[in-house]
Amino acid sequence: MAEVIAQEKQGGKQKKKMIRVDMTPMVDLGFLLITFFMFTTNFTKPNVMDLGLPAKDPNPSSIDKPVIGDQNQITFILGKDNRVFYHQSNQKYLNKGNLKETDFSGIKISKIIAEAYKNAPAPNKFTVIVKPTDEANYKNFVDMLDNLAISKKERYGVTDIKPWETKVYKELTQ
Numbered sequence: 001m002a003e004v005i006a007q008e009k010q011g012g013k014q015k016k017k018m019i020r021v022d023m024t025p026m027v028d029l030g031f032l033l034i035t036f037f038m039f040t041t042n043f044t045k046p047n048v049m050d051l052g053l054p055a056k057d058p059n060p061s062s063i064d065k066p067v068i069g070d071q072n073q074i075t076f077i078l079g080k081d082n083r084v085f086y087h088q089s090n091q092k093y094l095n096k097g098n099l100k101e102t103d104f105s106g107i108k109i110s111k112i113i114a115e116a117y118k119n120a121p122a123p124n125k126f127t128v129i130v131k132p133t134d135e136a137n138y139k140n141f142v143d144m145l146d147n148l149a150i151s152k153k154e155r156y157g158v159t160d161i162k163p164w165e166t167k168v169y170k171e172l173t174q
Contacts (some may be wrong), residue, residue: 073127074116077161077169080135091164099168109147128156
């Protein structure tokens with residue numbers, strides 16, 4: 001509560017009144033307002049992408065590893081300077097002519113995936129393989145995952161680039 005304390009001024013005629021304001025109710029009101037706004041505010045949620053990971057197999061020794069044919073997969077190699085290459089070849093047949101380049105503009109990657117899926121002999125086993133190089137940046141990797149989500153392909157893998165792919169990749173980028 002506010003209090004008025006009267007004091008006499010020395011020397012004379014006037015009395016000066018000192019005012020003292022009790023801040024306790026104001027502090028209580030401040031805490032009530034802070035609590036109110038904390039409970040009524042929507043906090044921003046982080047933007048995350050769910051990765052569809054398989055469940056852990058309780059009996060890992062009984063797994064038959066299916067072999068994915070060259071035409072049942074497409075491999076994307078993420079390179080430096082926002083460059084992305086793709087192929088559907090194996091070690092024996094990969095060369096500079098087979099390793100094609102595209103970019104992240106528009107829906108080019110989604111169209112490439114759709115075309116490879118359409119030409120796959122066993123579409124239920126079609127897999128997209130993403131292989132980032134050491135020079136690739138994180139933004140390109142996220143863009144690639146976004147393109148996979150756009151094309152609605154749930155079978156994909158992320159792995160290291162093989163030495164035979166690195167050799168052809170370096171020939172094209174130098």
